[in-house]
Amino acid sequence: MAESLYIHIPFCNRICTYCDFNKVLINNQPVDGYLDALIRELQTIEAQSLRTIFVGGGTPTALSEAQLSRLLAAVTDRFQVTEEFTFEANPDELTPGKLDVLNNYGVNRISLGVQTFNEDLLKVLGRSHGYDDIFNAINHMEKIGLDNYSLDLMYNLPGETMQDLDDSLRHVRTLSPKHISWYSLIIEPHTVFYNQIRKGRMKVDDDDIEGQKYEHVINGLRALGYPQYEISNFSQPAFESEHNKTYWKNAPYYGAGAGSHGYIDNTRYYNIKPVNHYIQSMEEKGSVVKETLELDRKAQMEEEMFLGLRMNRGVDVERFGSKFGRSMDDVYGSVIRQEMDKGHVRSSRGYIALTDKGRMVGNTVFMEFLL
Ligand code: SF4
Structure with a gap:
């Protein structure tokens, strides 16, 4: 039986210029109706006890405190989480009130969407947070003893220099997070970035420079005590992401929420993506699976x-x-x-x-x- 569950919250307060995830602006969305449908979907999962849960998005912290409480009450009512309970968060949304809610329901790991410490690059990315928000969020976490967090960073950003990477490494040394994800920016079709690059208004590095930056990140983090354990992931000893290792070990897992996917009994299943269709399908059919693919x-x-x-x-x-x-x-x-x-x-x-x-x-x- 699967021991891991991914839960998708497809709402964001602002849409980033590079993003092709399954997400919508939260304004005027049927968020409570979505949570109703999601909670119903969680009831259909047969496991009682799970080793890991990862709540991602979108931005789960775009939910209000009351909505977070409702979701987490339902999750923890339904499942016992034995090891790792991760919540993705944007720095500007991780208020003391929301953190208290997460902490009270046993969330024990935060995946913090920092991306870069360069204020100008944050603006280019269209992020809703600024430099100070990062440190406010980390201070809030440290105050309540939630010190197991991942800094989620990106490199190969338009206009980024080696100094920017060194600056991020300097912050890693000072902050000493338990885990770091550091992904290369991928320019996906149908994003603002893609269109700007196509029109020649923006440039990213060629493969050689991207490769040099990748090596710089790997070597810099290794020197700081963060050996690489996956192509884009690094951690202090004993703080590798157990949830993500489920995927890389090709082990079964459940997925819940709009556009999420799971892997059970050698079959991949994919949920309906649009929020309204997801809600409607749960109301009318009691199921939100769009398609399944049995792997030979x-x-x-x-x-x-x-x-x-x-x-x-x-x-x-x-x-x-x-x-x-x-x-x-x-x-x-x-x-x-x-x-x-x-x-x-x-x-x-x-x-x-x-x-x-x-x-x-x-x-x-x-x-x-x-x-
Ligand atoms: S916050 Fe995350 S999911 Fe939302 S638009 Fe930005 S990158 Fe995409």
Whole structure:
């Protein structure tokens, strides 16, 4: 049975220029109706006890204190959370009142959407928070002893310099968060950024500079005591994201909320995305699943490799064998030897993992594992 649950809150107080997540401006949205439908969906999940819950968005902290209380009362009524209970938050929305609500319901980890410490770049990104909001939010968290938080950052931003990255590293050293996610900005179609770049009004770095920045981030964080454990994730020892490791280990998980997805019994399911359709479907049919996709054995093995290779630890060779009834060597022996010869992959203590060189061309290596 799955031990992890993702809950999606698709509302934001402001829409960022680069964002292609499933979200809407919260103004005039049927937020309470959405919570009704979401709480009904949670009732359909069979597990009683979960190891991890991650509430993401959108921005979950766009909800009011009363709405947060209602949601969290329903979640904690329905499930016992045994290990990690994460809530995504925007710095300007993480007020002492909202933090108290999260704390009272047992949220024990915050994923704080900082993105950058450069005020000008925050404006370019269209973020609702400013530099001071970041420190106010962290002060509030520290005051109530909620010190297990992830700083969520981005690099490869338009106009960003190496000094900006050094500035973020300096803040990491001072703040000493438990965890850091540091993703490269991806320019997605249908975003403001995409259109500006297409019209030549904005530029992002070429692949070489992006690669140099990535290495700078990895080395800078390693020197500060944050070894990389996944392509874009770094942590102090014992503070890796248990919830996200569920995905990378290709383990089953539930998803609830508009546009969320889950993976149960080797089947991926995808929920309806538009908020109104989601609510209507729950009211009329008692179900919000838009489509399901059963993975055959070949697809399961491919995903085991793609997802597992994202982690520095790599893919567990023995687990692969017991899961699929075939040894990894039998299925992937020639590809692994070929990628080892290129210096992209290594074998260590029962795991097959990317090397530093392989990580720089990760997507190309992943393609080799298609069956
Ligand atoms: S706050 Fe997050 S989900 Fe909302 S628009 Fe910005 S990036 Fe997208």
